[in-house]
Amino acid sequence: MSVMLVTFSKHGSTSRAGEVVAQVLSEAGHEVITRTLPLDPPGRVTDDLVTACVRDRVSAVVLGAAVYMNAWAPGALAAQQALLAADVPVFAFALGLQDVTDEPESAQWSAPRQGSTADERVKFGGTIPSSGLSLKERAIVKMVRAAPGEHTDWDAVRAWARDVAAAVPGV
Numbered sequence: 001m002s003v004m005l006v007t008f009s010k011h012g013s014t015s016r017a018g019e020v021v022a023q024v025l026s027e028a029g030h031e032v033i034t035r036t037l038p039l040d041p042p043g044r045v046t047d048d049l050v051t052a053c054v055r056d057r058v059s060a061v062v063l064g065a066a067v068y069m070n071a072w073a074p075g076a077l078a079a080q081q082a083l084l085a086a087d088v089p090v091f092a093f094a095l096g097l098q099d100v101t102d103e104p105e106s107a108q109w110s111a112p113r114q115g116s117t118a119d120e121r122v123k124f125g126g127t128i129p130s131s132g133l134s135l136k137e138r139a140i141v142k143m144v145r146a147a148p149g150e151h152t153d154w155d156a157v158r159a160w161a162r163d164v165a166a167a168v169p170g171v
Contacts (some may be wrong), residue, residue: 004053006036050082095127
């Protein structure tokens with residue numbers, strides 16, 4: 001059995017975190033299938049993701065996405081809903097302005113998951129690029145007085161990934 005790791009990334013920070021998680025999962029003996037999707041992919045992509053999970057007989061899915069304006073990426077939220085509805089265990093992580101957004105506000109993100117579905121949600125600081133931000137993104141960064149740079153605690157990402165690797169069946 002394998003683990004599918006899906007990241008929804010705009011500037012690349014979430015994809016980099018996904019690469020670290022994938023490496024840890026691989027080192028723990030899991031086969032990892034990776035996909036990177038836009039923040040808000042068309043609805044068909046979510047259906048295709050569920051189909052791929054069934055076809056590839058994945059043990060679990062790790063979803064990673066950025067937090068923008070205190071909300072988890074819409075594509076990740078839709079994917080999480082669809083996967084949970086299909087009884088696929090989901091481990092989720094988010095990257096964002098750690099000091100500003102404690103956790104995405106959506107009930108779909110924070111509601112407890114019962115039964116065999118994974119109840120893993122974690123948030124890490126992200127990267128604020130010094131260039132390539134939209135006008136709206138630059139305004140937000142300025143408003144919250146966030147400093148450009150790398151704010152991801154990579155040791156925490158690896159530790160969480162090790163916990164996920166231990167929790168996923170099949171190794």
